[in-house]
Amino acid sequence: MRDWNFLGCPECFREELRAWILHAIAPDAGDGTLAVLNNDLRGAVAGLDGDRVLHLPALVRWLAADAPALCWGSPAAVAGWPQHHVRHRTAPQAVAAD
Numbered sequence: 001m002r003d004w005n006f007l008g009c010p011e012c013f014r015e016e017l018r019a020w021i022l023h024a025i026a027p028d029a030g031d032g033t034l035a036v037l038n039n040d041l042r043g044a045v046a047g048l049d050g051d052r053v054l055h056l057p058a059l060v061r062w063l064a065a066d067a068p069a070l071c072w073g074s075p076a077a078v079a080g081w082p083q084h085h086v087r088h089r090t091a092p093q094a095v096a097a098d
Contacts, residue, residue, distance in 0.1 A: 009062045010055035021071055024085040026078075036060070037072040 006014050016033050019025040027033035032047025036059060045053060063072050071081040 005066050008058075008066055010052075010058045012052050012055055013059055017067070020081070021068060024082040026082075034078070036063070037078050038075045039073050040075075 006018055009017055013033060016027040016031075020027060020037070027037070030047055032044045032049075032052065035041075035043030035047050036056070044056060048056065070077055070084050072078065
């Protein structure tokens with residue numbers, strides 16, 4: 001799997017998004033991060049606390065620029081990420097001949 005760059009991701013979201021992208025562990029439904037992944041602006045603003053909502057534009061910029069396209073953007077993408085993640089992580093690796 002690619003080494004994802006989390007440095008541009010707002011720090012208050014990094015742990016959740018690292019778990020989501022690298023291990024397909026979904027953020028808690030009520031905290032707003034899952035709403036961001038689902039592209040649900042209303043749910044994101046309602047669910048994020050005051051400090052985290054201020055970082056919403058930077059989070060969306062980071063997702064668009066650096067996150068895997070298949071892990072966010074719609075409820076269908078979010079629902080499909082765990083299955084994609086499992087298939088990708090368990091696919092046989094090509095071995096170079098010596």
